[in-house]
Every structure is written in structure tokens, then in C-alpha cells.
Amino acid sequence: MNKRKFFTAKKIGYIILTISALIMVMPFVTALFNSLKTYAEFTAVPPKWIPEVFQWSNYPEVFKLGNFLDYTFNSFIVTGLSVLGAVISCSMVGYAFARLTFPFKNALFVMVLGTMMIPPIVVIIPHFMIFQQMNLLDTLVPLWLLECLAQPFGIFLMRQTFLSIPKDYEESSKLDGCNPFQTYWRIYLPMVKPSLATVAIFTFMTKWNEILAPSIYLTSNEKFTLPIGILSLGGQWFGNEQYMVAAALMSLVPILIVFLFAERYFVQNFSSSGIK
Amino acid sequence: MQTNRGNSAATTLPRKKRKFISYEGKWGLLLVSPYLIQFIVFVIAPLIASLYFSFSQYDMLNAPQWIGLENYEKLFNEPLFYKSLWNTLYFAVLFVPAQAFLALLLAIALNQKIKALKLYRMAHFIPVISSWTVVMYVVDAIFNPRFGLANSFLIQLGLEPQKWLNDEQQVIPLLVLVAVWKGIGYIMIIYLSGLQNVPNELYEAAEMDGASSIRKFKSITLPLISPTTFLVIVLSTITTFQAFEQIYVMTGGAADISAAGGPNNASLVLMLYLYREGFSFLHMGYASAIAWILFIILFILTLLQLWGQKRWVHYH
Numbered sequence: 347m348n349k350r351k352f353f354t355a356k357k358i359g360y361i362i363l364t365i366s367a368l369i370m371v372m373p374f375v376t377a378l379f380n381s382l383k384t385y386a387e388f389t390a391v392p393p394k395w396i397p398e399v400f401q402w403s404n405y406p407e408v409f410k411l412g413n414f415l416d417y418t419f420n421s422f423i424v425t426g427l428s429v430l431g432a433v434i435s436c437s438m439v440g441y442a443f444a445r446l447t448f449p450f451k452n453a454l455f456v457m458v459l460g461t462m463m464i465p466p467i468v469v470i471i472p473h474f475m476i477f478q479q480m481n482l483l484d485t486l487v488p489l490w491l492l493e494c495l496a497q498p499f500g501i502f503l504m505r506q507t508f509l510s511i512p513k514d515y516e517e518s519s520k521l522d523g524c525n526p527f528q529t530y531w532r533i534y535l536p537m538v539k540p541s542l543a544t545v546a547i548f549t550f551m552t553k554w555n556e557i558l559a560p561s562i563y564l565t566s567n568e569k570f571t572l573p574i575g576i577l578s579l580g581g582q583w584f585g586n587e588q589y590m591v592a593a594a595l596m597s598l599v600p601i602l603i604v605f606l607f608a609e610r611y612f613v614q615n616f617s618s619s620g621i622k
Numbered sequence: 623m624q625t626n627r628g629n630s631a632a633t634t635l636p637r638k639k640r641k642f643i644s645y646e647g648k649w650g651l652l653l654v655s656p657y658l659i660q661f662i663v664f665v666i667a668p669l670i671a672s673l674y675f676s677f678s679q680y681d682m683l684n685a686p687q688w689i690g691l692e693n694y695e696k697l698f699n700e701p702l703f704y705k706s707l708w709n710t711l712y713f714a715v716l717f718v719p720a721q722a723f724l725a726l727l728l729a730i731a732l733n734q735k736i737k738a739l740k741l742y743r744m745a746h747f748i749p750v751i752s753s754w755t756v757v758m759y760v761v762d763a764i765f766n767p768r769f770g771l772a773n774s775f776l777i778q779l780g781l782e783p784q785k786w787l788n789d790e791q792q793v794i795p796l797l798v799l800v801a802v803w804k805g806i807g808y809i810m811i812i813y814l815s816g817l818q819n820v821p822n823e824l825y826e827a828a829e830m831d832g833a834s835s836i837r838k839f840k841s842i843t844l845p846l847i848s849p850t851t852f853l854v855i856v857l858s859t860i861t862t863f864q865a866f867e868q869i870y871v872m873t874g875g876a877a878d879i880s881a882a883g884g885p886n887n888a889s890l891v892l893m894l895y896l897y898r899e900g901f902s903f904l905h906m907g908y909a910s911a912i913a914w915i916l917f918i919i920l921f922i923l924t925l926l927q928l929w930g931q932k933r934w935v936h937y938h
Contacts, residue, residue, distance in 0.1 A: 355835060359731035366728055367745035370803070374748060376763040376771060392774040435656040448650025458657065461665055465864055465920060467893060468913045471675060471906050472668030475682070495660035526649035555753035557867040562901060573755040577871060594759040601751050609740070612747065613811055 374595075381405075381592040388588045401588070408593045411586070416568045417575030421597075424489045424571055425553045431494025432549040433542050439496040440504025441530045445516060455505075462498040474562060488563045489556070489571070493549060500545045507541040508534060543611045547604060551612075554601050572597040676910035686907065693911035703912070705887055706895040707919075709794060713891060714862040716798040722854050725806050729813035730843070746807035754804075754871040761800050761872070787873060790888040797889060801868060809854055816850030817843070848935045856927050863920050866893035892916050 376395065380388060381404055383397040408414050442448065443455050477488045511534065519529040535542075560571045567578060576593045605612060651658070676693055678686035697703050732742060749757065764772050765786040773783040787793050820843060828838050869891055873884040883890030883898075892912065900909030 356734050356736065359734050359736060362727065362731045363736070363742045367742055370745045370749055370807070373760045373764050377760040380763050389769055391768060392777065393769050393771060395771065438653045439657045442650045442653035446646055446650035446653065448647040448654070451650065454654065454657070454661075457661060457665075461661065463924075464665065464669070465860075465913075465917050467864060467866075467896060468672050468917050469665065469668035471900055471910055471913070472671040473664065474901075475671070476663070476668070478682075492660065492664060494656070495664065496656040497660075501657060526646060527653065530653070551751055555751075557754060557871060558897075561870070573753040573871075576755050577758075591759045591763070594756045598752055598756050602748070605744075605747065605751050609744065609747075612751075613743070 377591050378595060381588055381595055383588050385585060385588060404588055404592045405596065408589050408596065411589065412579050413568045413570070413575060414579075414593055417570050417572045418597075420486060420569060420575075421554060421572040422600075424486050424556075425550055427490040428493035428553040429546045429549045431490060432497065432500055433546050435494055435496035436500030436545050437504045437535060437538065437542060438530065439501045441508050441534060443501065443505045444508035445530075445534070446526055458498045458501050462502075470558075470562065477563060483563060484565045484569055485563075486569065486571075489553070489559055493553065499548070503541055503545060504538070507538045511537055540611065543608060547608050547611050550604055551601060672910045672913060675907050676914050678907045680907040680910075681904045682906055683904075689907070693908045694915075696908065697911050697915065702887065702890065702895065706883075706890045706892045709887075709889060710863060710865075710891045712794055713798060713801075713865065714859060716795060717801055717862055718855055718858045720798065721802045721805055721809055721858055722851060724802060725809035725854070726813050726847075726851070728806065728810045729817055730839075732810065732814055733817045743807075743811075746810055748807075749804040750807040752804070754867045757800065757804055757868075758871050765796065788885055790885045793873065793884040793889045797868060797872060800872070801865075804868075805858070809858070812854060813847070813850055816847040820846045845936045849937055852927070852931050852935045856924060859923055859927070860920060863916065863923075864893055865891060866897065869894055870897070 379396055382400040382402065383404075384401055387394060387397050443451065443458075473488070474483075477483055482488055482491075515533050515537075516529055519533045524532065555573060556571070557573050560574045564570055564574070567575070570578060576590060576597060579590050579593065675686055677688060677690055679689050679692070680686035728746070732739065736742070752760070762770065764770050767773060767783070767785050767788060770786070772786070776783055784792065786796055824842050824846070825838060828842060833841070869883070869889050873889045883894055893916070896909050896912040896916070899905045899912065
């Protein structure tokens, strides 16, 4: 780069990134301030950015009203079971595709790739009917069951990872008398923890934030998950909008914590989706 | 464990030929069985059912009745269908290039040896990891027509306050702005990994030849990351055409689904139209027809993009 100029590429880069980062974060800060206002301050015109006195009591207030605790509990159930199911099923299927020979293997793998291209909307209505037939409407089951049956992206990611591990391990465990499941479970699975984490985090994020499926399958308010539960508070809490902002920000906390601890897996997941 | 098979293989002569493969084959099929179930029950059967419903009248209470092409005929004579198709296209045309361009700009800025890289990356990821519900409340703090900061800012500048999402003209551009804001961190990371695959020697060689920064960008960076750009464009076109959550949440559908779609249906997109017809009005056959038309449009668009890529995508 040209060193004599005052505006080096690096400096311009810093300026662009700083402005952009502020644009990303400022609305969250504004919402945080809004969640700490009294209703009078919340609806004041012209608005005051920072509240006079921080109303920290708005946050415990959220738990007293509506079904916020139910929503949180439901969200944890759906997300937890989905993550567990996705990690086990995707690694199992991915292992079979990478390491085992079985009938129709290639045709099936082509179908995995093909499934990724089918827009979920085309099958939404039949899915709804299947769960209706199974008497599972208005339960949390439809929200996590599909994750336990290995979704294509996770299969693909796990297969690529298992392919990159040398075959030697397999042969030695075979000599030790392990069957393919034992080889997968005891030898290979512990070696692919980063990819498992990627699948887990990706599933966590999608399920924690999901809106379409819960809005289709759930009807009773106490069954709602956080994203649609907080939306439904709109009607009940008219005149208490500052609580709703507090509720929304609280629903962000678990995923923010996961993100802070596992940032590199997030990045890994997003960059791996960019591989041609 | 099952030992029958092992024993019989041990007693007969060719110890590890066909028998062993079939043993492994059984394990293989067992291990892929979650996907097999998913594929048969939740992919193939629903696809067939959905196609059948699209030729039927079906309200979920009575058995579907075959009515041939009637749903499709009705669809092609329905002004709301064209409006939602137009809104979807309008959204995509604004969103896809804006997001790709801005994300590339940020990725280039990030692709230098800068300090606090993690902090910058994190700031751009907070919207990515937020649900649309969170985003709605956060955006409302800025664009609420009465109490939002944006209007108070406009008033201070002596300008007219705006209705933002309640304005027929502004709703889609504003939704696009929010969508770019939410998604840009994701695309930025995809671009960053694309940029890191560009070999440094090329830049060094160009510098020896005295090429300017702009020249290097045009002749090296852009062509070499064109596969990433292609991927970003295809991915975001697909997600845009299937966009539901943002519009459902941000334009009032959550409280009352028949109200979803903004003022005078100005933000009614295809997915929302489908959802409304299917799950509010129980026109499941008609909704299935919308789903298939949407699928066909996406398929054609993807084919067009694949065909068009020969002109501008360079694979090294």
C-alpha cells in the first residue's frame, strides 16, 4: 500500500468498520435504554434517548406477567432436544456416508444434496397434516422431531469431516473387534468435536429463533416458544411496551452467551457454507 | 452383538468378500436410517401430497377433491397474487445486490491485519444471531412513527416525520434496509473466507507492475472472488423468495394474520400470501398451488443464474 498518503487503505478500513459496527450496535443500545424507561418516558415525544432513572425493575416484572416463564421453558426444551438430536443423527448419517459401503449409497447422497434445494414451503402443508394425523398439533414435538432425523446441511458437514480422517483408525478398531457403530461412537466421534459443535450451534441458533414452525403448529399461549410468545404479549401488555422490549432483549441473552463462548464455531459454520 | 453372521462367514471359505460387505451394508443402512425415514416420510411423500393438493380443493375438514387446474387458473387471475409476486421481486432486486455489495466492502476492510478483529466481527454478528422478534423491537426503537429516534431526528432537522413501515411506499425499502442490516455479518464472513483464498503472490506481482489499488481490485480481487459472489447471490435470492418471518413479524402479522402484509398489502410477499391462504383461510389446495408456483419461479431463477454465471464467474 502507498505509505505516503494520509488515508491508507488500512485507515479507511478502520473507518468503514467502525461506522458499520456502530450502525449494527446502536439500535440495540437504544432498545436497551427503552427497556429501562417508565411508560411515560417510553412514549414521550420528542423521545429522550437515555432514561432519567434506569428502571431495572422492568426486567423482573416481565416474569410476573403473561407466560414468559413457559415460553422460556418451551424454547429450552425445543432447542435442547433439537441440538441433541441433530448432533447424534447428523454425525451417524454423515459417518455412514463417509466411511461405510451400503446399497444405494451414492443415490441416497445425491438425494441429500437434492433435499437441500427443495424449498421448505412446498412441504409445509403436508407436514402440518402428518402432525395432525399423529395428534401432535399444539405440542412441541413437531418443532424438534425433524431435527432428530438428520437435516441435510449437518449430514453434509459431518460427512466432509469424517472423510478427512485417515482410514487407519477404522482398520485398527476393526481388528479390535468393534462393529461399525462402535467404531463410529468410540473412535471417530471424539475426533470430530469441532464439527459437532458447529452443527450444535447452527441448530441452536435456528431453533431458538424459529418463528414459522411454532406459528403453524402451536395454538395455546402457554405452549409458545419465546419468539412468538413475546409477539403475542403485544395484545396483553398494551400500555406496557417497555416490558416487551425487556422480554425481547432477555430472549437474546442465551444465544448471546453461546455465541460469546463459541464464536469460532459460528464463524467456521458460516465460512464453510461458502465453500464451493 | 450379532455373531451369527461372523460365525457363518468364518466357517465358509472366502472370509471377507461378499458376506462382509453385506454385514457392513446392514450397518450402513442402519446408521443412515434417520435420514431414510426423513426422506420417505418428510420429503418424498409430502412432495407428492403437495402436488396432489395443488390440483384439489381441500379445506382440511373434508377429503381433498380433484379439481384439475382450477387452483392455478384462479391464481393467475388473482390480482393479489401478482401484487405479492411483484412485492417479492421488488424486495429481491433491492436486497440481493445491496447486501452483496456492502458485505464485500466490509469483508475487504476486515481482510487486513487489523486490531480488534474479533470485536468488529462480533458487532456485525449480533443482528445475525437475533430472532426477528428481537429485531422488530430493536428496529422499533428507531423507526417507531411516534416515539422513534429517526422521526425525532428528522423533526430536529426541520423535516417532515415519516410513517415508515405504515407507509405504502416506504415499507419495502425499509424492510430491505433492516434485512441488509441483519444479514450482512453472515455474508461478510462468507466473503472473508473467499478473499482469504486469493493468493497473495498475485497482488505482489501486480504491485511490481505498479498497479493501483483500484486496478488490483478490478483485475484480481473481483474476478477471483466471483465464485463467492455467485454463491452469495444464489443463496440470498433463494432466501429472499422464501422470506416470511421478517415480514410476518415486522408488518403486524403476529397480532392478526389477516392484517399481515403492511398497509394495503404493500408488503404482502408470496410466502405470506401462501401462509394466509393456507393457515388462516384453510384453502390448502390453493396454498399448495402457490407453493409450487413459487418453487418453479425459484427453480427458473436459479437456472438463469447458473446459465448467466458463465459470463462473469471465473473458476481458478
